Amino acid sequence: MKILAILGMILLFNSCNDQTAEVQRLQSQVDSLRSQLDSTYKPGFGEFMSEIQVHHEKLWFAGINQNWKLADFEINEIKESLGGIKSYCTDRPESKYLGMIDPPMDSLAAAIQTKDLPKFKAGFTVLTQTCNSCHQEVNHGFNVIQIPETPPFTDQVFKISH
Ligand code: HEC
Incomplete structure (x- = not known):
């Protein structure tokens, strides 16, 4: 009986340990994904x-x-x-x-x-x-847009004959 109780305690202890290890493993995965996300390029x-x-x-x-x-x-x-x-x-x-x-x-x-x-x-x-x-x-009034005067690129044809 005593031996069974001791065995049970050992099993319980081990499974708790396994769970803690698993939580730690997942947490470190989350941390690494989070830092990858933070450094991902995002256009501004x-x-x-x-x-x-x-x-x-x-x-x-x-x-x-x-x-x-x-x-x-x-x-x-x-x-x-x-x-x-x-x-x-x-x-x-x-x-x-x-x-x-x-x-x-x-x-x-x-x-x-x-x-x-x-x-x-x-x-x-x-x-x-x-x-x-x-x-x-938004305080960018110095940035004034107008109707363009000349095409931006000379390698693109805008007028197409149909
Ligand atoms: C929601 C408000 C908003 C609208 C609408 C908007 N802009 Fe802007 N625009 C901004 C802001 C804010 C910036 C500064 C961005 C930055 O921090 O670099 C900006 C910057 C710019 C720049 C400067 C980019 C550079 O680096 O020289 C240009 C060019 C520009 N806008 C063109 C336009 C044009 C063309 C339109 C309309 C079709 C337009 N914007 C509509 C808010 C706006």
């Missing part, structure tokens, strides 16, 4: 903005050349970058102003869908004003 707000800048420029030349498929592509690229800010820049207080860009983006997208050049030009102007409204709102 400014990087998304630089992407948006390029697509904003291209969008203008696509639109005024009535290359509507390219215009549609470019506006979706802007949407993707805005989505990137929403996903990756939640720690930035400026992100809360992003919503102001949705209405001008929607009406510009509608102009592209209906291939309406005057509506495209007007919509692009409002979009550009909204870029600046946000920059002013």
Whole structure:
């Protein structure tokens, strides 16, 4: 009887030890994953903005050349970058102003869908004003966006003959 009790205690002791070891192993895995996550590269707000800048420029030349498929592509690229800010820049207080860009983006997208050049030009102007409204709102008023004057790249053809 005594031997059984002792055996039981030994088993219990060992299983507690096993459990502690397992918890420690899992904890160290969690710690290592956490530190990997912390050092994972995340694009910053400014990087998304630089992407948006390029697509904003291209969008203008696509639109005024009535290359509507390219215009549609470019506006979706802007949407993707805005989505990137929403996903990756939640720690930035400026992100809360992003919503102001949705209405001008929607009406510009509608102009592209209906291939309406005057509506495209007007919509692009409002979009550009909204870029600046946000920059002013978030103390980046020194960063002024305008309708581009020349195409950003010479190796891309904006006007396509149909
Ligand atoms: C939610 C507010 C907001 C909106 C809307 C917005 N921006 Fe920005 N933009 C910022 C902030 C904040 C920065 C500074 C980012 C940083 O910390 O690097 C910035 C920076 C920039 C920069 C500077 C990037 C650089 O490194 O030189 C450009 C260019 C830019 N934005 C273009 C645009 C364009 C074009 C639009 C409209 C299509 C736009 N932004 C709309 C908030 C906004």
